Every structure is written in structure tokens, then in C-alpha cells.
Amino acid sequence: MLSLKNISFYYNKNQMILQDINLEVKQGELIAILGSSGSGKSTLLNLVAGLEKVSVGQILLDQKDITDVVCEKRNIGMIFQDYALFPHLTVEKNVGFALKSYKDPIVDAMLKLVKMESFKKRYPYELSGGEKQRVAIARSLAAQPKVLLLDEPFSNLDADLRYKVRKEVKEILTQANITSIMVTHDIDDAYDIADRIVFLKQGRIDRIEEVKATKL
Amino acid sequence: MRLDGNSTQVLFLLMKKYSIIHIIGIVALILTCIPIIYLLLQAFRPTETVLSNQLLIAYIRNTIIMILVVGFSAGFLGLTLAWIISFYDFPFRRFFKVVLALPLAIPPYIAAVSYSDFMYVNGLFPRLLGTFGITKHFDIMNIHGAIFIYSITLYPYVYIACLSFFKYTSASFVENARVLKANWVKLFSKVGVPLARLPLVAGLTLVIMELVSDFGVIDYYGVQGFSTGIYKIWHNYSDFYGAIRLSAILLCIIFAVVYIESFLRRRLRYFTTSKSKSIKLIRVKNARYLLIYFTLTLIITFIIPLIQLVYNGIYAYEKIWNIKLLQVTLNTVYYTSIASFICVGISFVIANYVKGKKGIFAKTISKLATMGYSIPGVLVGLSVMFTFFDVDKLLVPLYRFIGIKQKVLVLSTSVFVFMFAYVVRFMAVSFNNINAGYKKINPNLFRASATLKQSTSQTFWRVDFPLMLPTLLMSFLLVFLEILKELPITLMLKPYKLETLTGFVHTYTHNEQYSEASIYSLVIILLGIITVSLIMLFREKKYVKS
Ligand SMILES: Nc1ncnc2c1ncn2[C@@H]1O[C@H](COP(=O)(O)OP(=O)(O)OP(=O)(O)O)[C@@H](O)[C@H]1O
Ligand SMILES: [Mg+2]
Secondary structure: OEEEEEEEEEEEOOEEEEEEEEEEEOOOOEEEEEOOOOOOHHHHHHHHHOOOOOOEEEEEEOOEEOOOOOHHHOOEEEEOOOOOOOOOOOHHHHHOOOOOOOOOHHHHHHHHHOOOHHHOOOOHHHOOHHHHHHHHHHHHHHOOOOEEEEEOOOOOOOHHHHHHHHHHHHHHHHHHOOEEEEEEOOHHHHHHHOOEEEEEEOOEEEEEEEOOOOOO | OOOOHHHHHHHHHHHHHOOHHHHHHHHHHHHHHHHHHHHHHHOOOOOOOOOOHHHHHHHHHHHHHHHHHHHHHHHHHHHHHHHHHHHEEOOOHHHHHHHOOHHHHOOHHHHHHHHHHHHOOOOHHHHHHHOOOOOOOOOOOOHHHHHHHHHHHHHHHHHHHHHHHHHOOOHHHHHHHHHOOOOHHHHHHHHHHHHOHHHHHHHHHHHHHHHHHOOHHHHHHOOOOHHHHHHHHHHOOOOHHHHHHHHHHHHHHHHHHHHHHHHHHHHHHHHOOOOOOOOOOEEOOOOHHHHHHHHHHHHHHHHHHHHHHHHHHHHHHHHHOOHHHHHHHHHHHHHHHHHHHHHHHHHHHHHHHHOOOOOHHHHHHHHHHHHHHHOOHHHHHHHHHHHHHHHHHHHHHHHHHOOOOOOOOOOOOOHHHHHHHHHHHHHHHHHHHHHHHHHOOOOHHHHHHHHOOOOHHHHHHHHHHHHHHHHHHHHHHHHHHHHHHOOHHHHHHOOOOOOOHHHHHHHHHHOOOHHHHHHHHHHHHHHHHHHHHHHHHHHHOOOOOO
């Protein structure tokens, strides 16, 4: 449903950040992008979200060319590494940010999905890292995007929590049946929850691997 | 201008690339820069001038002496006070923390008048000495007096800069030194001074800017300086071009200061840390000398000028204390607020536009927006006046057409141009503040908003605006304070019929009606105290934690 065709990206022509990226993502699939620091993982997500413009190539979503569509019209959600919750809004207002009103039943449904119903009235600074992350997921899902992008969603969590949270996230994403791309540089994260893993090396796709054995 | 197909297309492309509000902001900014450029272009016209080399040398010499001595004394006062308050615990600490910033509420020219009264024949100080059997009075209406006045009124710029910096400075830096069991003199000279280089540079730059652009003090004390020189050459000799040439030289000095500042700042940048960690204050066992230092500073910088004004004011109390005073006060608050509001508004739009942009255009725009503050009030007044004289001359046919018969100087004597000059001069104050505020907001918030289907303008109202509101209020207060204390622009451009506090202070002082002037001065200071207190309180509050 999401296809990246011959995507390249650079700030100046002498220094390519991403080169010849080709990728087909199927409905409901969870793709992990694995690569070392500086290999262009975040940049790739930014291109898909429309936060940066591709230099060369095309992005299609449900067969429609969205290469020149601005970010807010793409219908692609994103979860940032630092979660980027709005500090001046309560949890429920954060979750309802993309909706007409935070009283919309979707807000409650999403909070329930991430098990955060009782935190509605709190402000982000009153939440722990894992709680913030669940709110960020709820907020993105409430906008009902076609694709969800996650930039190192577990990097702010310590080892114990990390394991627990990533199972939870996988469950939430499966329940919501949403197509997602997750960036990580932790190989365990990738093998644990992804359907396919894209190995990124110096701005190019090195190889793509199916994950089967670890499922169930 | 006729809009043919081609230019409509260009316009359309522009509209597509920039939002309307950004275009308005940028146009407004560019408008504010025109007068200065227009003025400077005149500097190259060859003409006769009354400006002699001797005079010029006197201006330069006096200015440099004042910069050096005031820089040292204001720097020393500001840094030591901020250092002690930031790292030591002693009785009345919180009280002093706020009141030591209060001299910021006193316009230097008012302190100058007040202190010369205080020290002169029959003044309070000679009389106090008299009770000890000493007969002596002091004439401080000279460069030494000016240096003293600048030091006591301008040191809070350094004080506040250091205070803010120490709050966000790495605690370990100080903790380490403390473990080494350094005594306080060592701690200050080995850690404090090197640590404070960055806020010292920032604070002293403000002090120097205020000093070279000040008009009131050197005017009243009869010191030869640039601001008064420019004003007199223009006002007394009608030598426009001499004034402009002198301005050009002054601008060279100022740009040198700005250049040195940005150079030093770049070199010192590695010192900044953004993590705020509360430091355990060092308890002072014997705080007597410390309290004497603080109390003396407070008395000299704040209480004495105030007492002298109150003392003077008593004689005119019944004559002045009436509904008229209230009207003038409200009028002043009203116009000062409007000008401050415009400054904040334009700055906000510009800061929003340049945020996250790295291109040449964005850089130029933000340079332009910070330019005004480095241009002395006299010069801003002169250039705005000069520009609008010419605009008025152009518009005479229009004035005749719409039925204005005699008058030629319609715009240049209007409230509009008066406000315009304030905006030119003080926009940089709000822009710098707002721009710094923007840098503190996590840029991912704006991007998150976009991924949540919010357009740029929706993001502006739902994210930028609420998060920036405290900064906007702070900027408003800062500009308000500056305009309140401003003198030369008011002198040159205030419409004759418009009554402001500053206008009255100047008129009464000019007519040597010091009692009457005192009461108006006191009202200005009172408004200033309210503003400074709000600023100091706001600094303490953390609006949102992220
Ligand atoms: N604004 C910019 N201008 C120039 N180069 C940039 C800019 N932003 C990022 N880069 C470069 O792009 C490359 C890819 O950056 P990106 O942030 O996508 O890496 P990443 O794979 O997400 O790394 P990490 O794991 O550290 O987050 C890096 O080499 C970086 O230096
Ligand atoms: Mg990254």
C-alpha cells in the first residue's frame, strides 16, 4: 500500500544522505529499519511523513502519488524519539489534538487501548517515559493515519521496561491493524516485533530480511 | 505600479511560498529599516559642516573613557552581586535578589538630575556632612558624575544576565571548586570570573549600547558626547549633514562593539550548558560585610535618587497632584503599551518565520530585526524625522487635495511617526527575547503538530502561541520599560499636543522647575518599578515543564 520508488535525498549534491531506496510495504505490516547512527533512518521517516522533501523519486500511498503533498495532508502519523507531547496540554487534549474536540469518543477508545484512561487529566511532565510513549501512540492513532512511523520509540526506556513496552506496542499496533515503519538501532527490537527488517547502510538498503521464526 | 500578467504571477508565487502574515511582518520590518539607510546615504554628500576635528576628538575620547570606566564598574557590581546571590545563602537573600534589579526602573537622566541636587550646595548630602561639622559640597555635573550615574543605573543589565546564566550553569563546576576547599576570594576569581565571561559579554554589550546611545545624562551634565553632539549640531546649527556624518562615525564604533561581542560569544559558546540543576547554596557564617555591601549598593543606586525626588516633590505636591497627572500617566501607559505591542507582534511573526530556517534570506531578516537596538535614539529620531519630512514634501499635493490647507508636515508631526520611531528603536529588544524563546521549544512539537494534520496557521495558534505566551509577555514588559525610560525620541518626535510623563519631566527640568519635574519622574519610576518587579517575578516562574 505504501511504496517508495527510487528515492534519493541530499542537502547538497556532493553528499547523498539516502540513495535509490525502493520499498513496498503491505497493509498491516510492521517494518523495522535497522542501521547505525547517521545511516539516514530518521531522514527516511521524515521523507515518508513529508517533513522533508525528496530530492529524487516518488512516494505512493494506495496507488496515489503523494510526493508533493504537504505533511498535514498525507495522513501519515509519526511518533518521535522524544515523544513530542505538547507540554501545555493534558493527556486527553494531547490525544484529541488532531480531532475537532478532545471530548470525541475516539479519545477514550485510544486511551483505553493504551491503558491510560486514568491519566486523562495529567500533564506530560507528570508521566514516566513509558507512559509518555503510550500517550504518544494514542495521539497518533487517534488521527486515524494510514501509516504510522516510529522513530526509535524505545530508546528512552531502560532495559526492563523496554522489553515489556515493545510487546505492548506490538499488541496495540496489531489490534489497530495499522501499517507501520519503525526505526531502531537495536537488533533485538527488530527481531522481536517486526515482520520484515530493512538494513540501511550509509544511505542505501543493504538487504531486507523476513522475520518468521520468532513469531508467536 | 501596474500589475501586468507577469507581476501578478510573481505575486501569486510569493503568496504561495510565504503566508500573508509572514509577508506583512517582513514588509513591516523592512519599512522600519528604511529611515536608517536613507539617513546614512546622505552621509556621502559633500557639504560644509560646523563639525570640527577638535570637537570630534573630544567626543571620541569622552566616549571611550566612559565605556572603559563604566564597563569596569558596572561589570564588577553586576557580577559580584549576581555571583553572591546565586551561590551563597544569607539573610534577606531573596529580598536583595529582586530589589537589586530595581535601579533598572530609574531612567539615567532622572538619576542624573536627582544626584546633582543631592550633592550640590544646600543639597541633602552637604547638609548631612554639615551635622558632622564638615562644610563641603560636590559638583558632579561633569564626566566623572556621568560615569557614576551610568554605573549605578546600568549595572542591572550585567546583574540580570549573570543571574540567569548562573541559574543554568553546570553545578559540578562550582561543586568541584568547593570540594577543593577554596576560600571565597579564590572561588570567585578562579571559578566565578572565567565562568561568567559569557553573561559578562552579553550584559556589558547592553551597558555599552545604553551608554553610547544615552542622551539625557551627558546633556544635563554638559559632557561632550556623540548623542548630544548629533542633537546640537542638528538642532542649534541646523547642520543636518554634520549630524549625519557624526552619526556615521558613532555607528562605526557601535558596529565594532557588536562585532567584538559576536566574536567573543562564538569563542565562549562551549561554556553554556542548558541543564538546570539546583545547587546547594553555601551558607555564609558571618554575613555582616556582605549585608553592608548589598545595603550600600541599594542605598546608593536606588534609595538616594528616590529620596531626593520625594524631597523635591514635596514642594510641588499640591500643585501637581491632580487629575491632570493621572491623565498624563494613563496617556503614557496607553501609548507605551501600543508601541510595545506592535514591537512584540512584528517580532513574533518574524521569529516564527525564521525559526528553523538556515537560508541567507532568513539570516538577513533576523539581522535586520536586531539592528535597531544598536542604533542610538537620537539617530533613530533624526532619521525617522528626516525620512518623513521628505515623504511629507512628496505628499503635499495629496494633503491639498483632501483639504488640509496650511500644514505641510502632516505625517512627520503625527503620533504615527512617533510610534514608528519607537518600533524602529526597540523591536530588537523583543525580537531577541522571542527568538531566544523559540529556540528553547522542542522543534519536534511543530513537526508533531503537522503529522497530526494541523496546517501551519493551526499549528501557530495551537502550539506556537500558547507555548510562547510567557515569552511574549516578558518581551512586552522589557520593551515597555525601555520606552518608558526613553528620552531623545520623545524630545524630537513627540507631537506637540501629546502629553507624556517624559515630556513633562523634560520641560520642567528645562525650566528649572525641579519640584514639578520630580513628581512626574517619580511616576515614571513607579511604573518602572512595577514593570521590573513583574519581570523579576516572571523570571522565577517556570510556566511548563517538558
Ligand atoms: N540539516 C542537515 N544538514 C546536513 N546534513 C544533515 C542534516 N540533518 C542530518 N544530516 C546528516 O544526514 C545523515 C543521516 O541523518 P539521520 O538523522 O537520518 O541519521 P539516523 O540514522 O537517524 O541516525 P541516529 O541513529 O543517530 O538517529 C547524517 O549523516 C547527518 O549528519
Ligand atoms: Mg535518528
